[in-house]
Amino acid sequence: MIGSMQLPLSMRLPDNASFENFVPGPNRAAVAAVSEPRGDVLLIGGPGSGKSHLLQAALRQWQARDRDVAYAPLDDVDGALLAAYVDADLLAVDELERLRPEHSLVLLRVLDTRRAAARITVIAARDRPANLDAIPPDLKTRLTQAEVYPLAPLDDAARQQLLIQRAQGRGLSLPPEVAHWLLTQLPRDSGSLIQVLDELDLASLQAQRRLTIPFVRQALRDVRPHST
Incomplete structure (x- = not known):
């Protein structure tokens, strides 16, 4: 967890990810949902849509409040590290479309455990889980419990x-x-x-x-x- 354990360099938060320097355009509802989440949130958007920026901004905001946070881009973490993040106050799971078989059961258990403990998870993916072949059916069903916010392109x-x-x-x-x-x-x-x-x-x-x-x-x- 950021602030309580050392992360690999590739997974540290960039200094420029904040809500203040994010231009919401038509995505104000998504920004509000991620900045003050009441439950799990799933952001949907293509490359360059700003979903990773929003996840990282949320983590930085919680970190500033002295809360334990964890960032898990699925292209960079293995199942063991993902499981270690189960108790973070805020967990951000990025690149859901890159889910590997080793992640599937771990992520499902992590999400279930966190939901039972009323801990917040924010997730980003390029498409809805129903359209992602990498997501097994039981995890797709679990992800329907999150609030879903598609990110619209800026004008x-x-x-x-x-x-x-x-x-x-x-x-x-x-x-x-x-x-x-x-x-x-x-x-x-x-x-x-x-x-x-x-x-x-x-x-x-x-x-x-x-x-x-x-x-x-x-x-x-x-x-x-x-x-x-």
Whole structure:
């Protein structure tokens, strides 16, 4: 559990995962459910939808309240480690679609034990459990007891807000016209936009240049020859 046992480096929480820097757009109900969960919560969303960010923000918030928390991305934990998290005040299970056979029975027992003890589990998956071949029927049935929140894509105004806000968090000034131009040139999922912002942050630092449309266009050509 984070705060009471040492986690592998790959499973430590990133410093930038918070509710304050998450742009909810049409997903305010999902944000509210994860920030103050009354029971188990299941977030559904594709890559870059922000579901992992929300799980990590919830963990960080509970951790700040001196509660024991545990983060279990199923691509990184084995069954024994997952079982060790059963008593965490808040458990976040990420990447449910990556469930392996060794996880199935362990996760079912963990969820049942936690529910009986009124402990909260928040879960993220790319699709509803009913549509995931990796989830066995008994676990699918158990997961129907969670509140389910599909994450809807952001509209362009929210995407622009996301870019500007994340740039500010890096100490970058991203003018609205540059953010708008990026939205006309790039894939619009949040994950892709944040990746491009990382690239522009490095390019701006190396060149000691402000983020203008001409500079951004050239920087993207340098790192992505087939874009823009």
